[in-house]
Amino acid sequence: MIKLQLLLSHPKRELAVDPVLCAQLAALGMTVTGSGMASVSAEIAPDAYQRLFGPPPPLQGGFAPSAQAAPALPVPPELAGAVALITIAPRHVGTT
Numbered sequence: 001m002i003k004l005q006l007l008l009s010h011p012k013r014e015l016a017v018d019p020v021l022c023a024q025l026a027a028l029g030m031t032v033t034g035s036g037m038a039s040v041s042a043e044i045a046p047d048a049y050q051r052l053f054g055p056p057p058p059l060q061g062g063f064a065p066s067a068q069a070a071p072a073l074p075v076p077p078e079l080a081g082a083v084a085l086i087t088i089a090p091r092h093v094g095t096t
Contacts, residue, residue, distance in 0.1 A: 001031075001043040001044065001045060001046075001062050002043060002044050002045075002046060002049050002056060002059065002062050002088060003033075003041070003042075003043050003062045003063050003088065003089040004030065004041070004042045004043065004044060004073075004086055004087070004088060004089060005039060005040075005041060005086070005087050005088075005089045006025075006039060006040040006041075006042060006079075006083050006085070006086050007038065007039050007083065007084045007085040007086075008038050008039060008040065008082060008083060008084065009081065009082055009083060009084040010082070011037045011038040012037055012038075013037070014037075016035065017032050017035045017040055018082070021040070021079075021082050021083075024078050024079060024082070025040070025042055025079075027078070028044075028048070028052060028076060028078065028079075029044050029045060029048030029049075029051070029052070030042040030043070030044045030048070031043050031044070040083075041089065043062070052073075052076055053073045053074065056088070057069065057071075057088070059088070060091055061091070063088065063089055063090060063091040064087070064088040064089065064090045064091070065090070065091060066090050066091075067090040069090070070087040070088045070089070070090050071087070072085055072086065072087055073086040073087060073088070074086075
């Protein structure tokens with residue numbers, strides 16, 4: 001699965017994902033894995049990713065190797081009113 005980050009066009013007051021947006025994401029092959037007031041985390045199968053965005057770049061366990069290697073993806077028309085930006089989530093590196 002490829003990990004995605006979606007920046008919402010209009011931040012909301014609660015952490016729950018809007019059911020309409022959740023249904024739109026599911027119809028495109030995305031599964032919501034987390035949400036915040038301004039963003040949604042989701043994952044998508046490689047074949048669904050390819051249908052929506054074209055071939056994926058090199059990944060590490062479903063993540064972009066860095067934030068710089070995670071360019072903006074085109075927002076599908078079905079999400080245009082709700083989502084401002086989609087990227088492949090970069091792998092998080094812990095610090096000590």
